[in-house]
Amino acid sequence: MNIGFTGTRAGLTDPQSAALAELFAQIDGVGGVPITFHHGCCIGGDATAAALARRAPNWRLVAHPPENPYLQDHGALAQSHEHRPPAEYLARDRAIVQACDLLIACPKGPEERRGSGTWFTIREARRHGKRVLIVWPDGAVTSS
Numbered sequence: 001m002n003i004g005f006t007g008t009r010a011g012l013t014d015p016q017s018a019a020l021a022e023l024f025a026q027i028d029g030v031g032g033v034p035i036t037f038h039h040g041c042c043i044g045g046d047a048t049a050a051a052l053a054r055r056a057p058n059w060r061l062v063a064h065p066p067e068n069p070y071l072q073d074h075g076a077l078a079q080s081h082e083h084r085p086p087a088e089y090l091a092r093d094r095a096i097v098q099a100c101d102l103l104i105a106c107p108k109g110p111e112e113r114r115g116s117g118t119w120f121t122i123r124e125a126r127r128h129g130k131r132v133l134i135v136w137p138d139g140a141v142t143s144s
Contacts, residue, residue: 003027004038004100004130005053006093006121007045008108009071015139016045016106021052023104023133023141028056038099039076040092041065045106045118047073054079062099064092093121097128106135 012020027035037053040046041063050073053059063080065072066089077083087095097103103125107118125132132144 007106
């Protein structure tokens with residue numbers, strides 16, 4: 001299974017982090033299914049998600065870093081097994097969507113926002129018929 005992740009550069013709330021860790025444990029518990037985890041390799045949510053995914057011993061992490069080195073999280077890059085070439089933000093987000101079967105998203109707030117890379121990625125995944133799980137700031141998880 002190929003999982004994509006998108007999250008806010010502002011970082012995850014404590015409830016989001018806890019819900020994401022629980023979600024990863026549930027996915028990891030589906031025995032025998034190899035997991036490839038595609039993340040945007042940015043500061044904030046991507047870094048937290050990569051660290052959580054790295055705890056699962058059989059998950060393979062694939063970093064899709066942004067071109068802008070200022071916002072790259074070098075720890076998330078180092079934790080990854082494979083690195084894609086740096087790309088412009090929206091191109092990188094599209095590549096994550098193309099690579100995944102399931103997108104997990106952790107937006108900054110409870111409302112959809114234009115100009116947000118996280119919401120762009122959610123819309124792109126929906127447009128391509130991908131399953132999307134949203135982990136809201138309060139820790140609630142919804143599927144679309």
